[in-house]
Amino acid sequence: MEGTDDLSLEELLERYATLRDTILGLEAERDELGARVKAALQAGQQAETDLYRATLKVSRRIEYPLERFREVFGDAAALEVAAIDRRRAEALAKAGDLDGEQLRALAVVKETQALVLQSKTR
Known part of the structure; x- marks a missing residue:
């Protein structure tokens, strides 16, 4: 610079x-x-x-309450659609409630592509 x-x-x-x-x-x-x-x-x-x-832009995200979903569709369906929150899982490992090494071994990295604009004048 x-x-x-x-x-x-x-x-x-x-x-x-x-x-x-x-x-x-x-x-x-x-x-x-x-x-x-x-x-x-x-x-x-x-x-x-x-x-x-x-202005206010309203966006909507549909969620399904876990307990109600389990009541209606059962445990197997609830487990099938469940998502694990990475931050919460890591916090549990840090607190000692989960084995950190096992959690790291279980991790899967998913890649996504994002559009990046690069300046042609550099």
């Missing part, structure tokens, strides 16, 4: 930490402001600037 080529490793780390802390602070402020705007819109208010109009 321009202007950082002659910096020492400690100076690079200091700049990195400053940028990270700035970004975290900006993200926290953005989230807080977003929550306030959303609450105002939910209360029926309208908000717009010269460049933007605030």
Whole structure:
């Protein structure tokens, strides 16, 4: 990066930490402001600037409550469609409720493809 080529490793780390802390602070402020705007819109208010109009986009995700699904379709069907939450499983292993080595051995990595736009001017 321009202007950082002659910096020492400690100076690079200091700049990195400053940028990270700035970004975290900006993200926290953005989230807080977003929550306030959303609450105002939910209360029926309208908000717009010269460049933007605030609207709420509703998205829906269908879920099936596990206990009710089991009651209706049975244990075998519930097990067939169940998904394991990776973070919760890892938290259980960290807490000692699951064997961490067995959990790691059980893990399967699934790859997905994402579109990435690369600049042609580099």
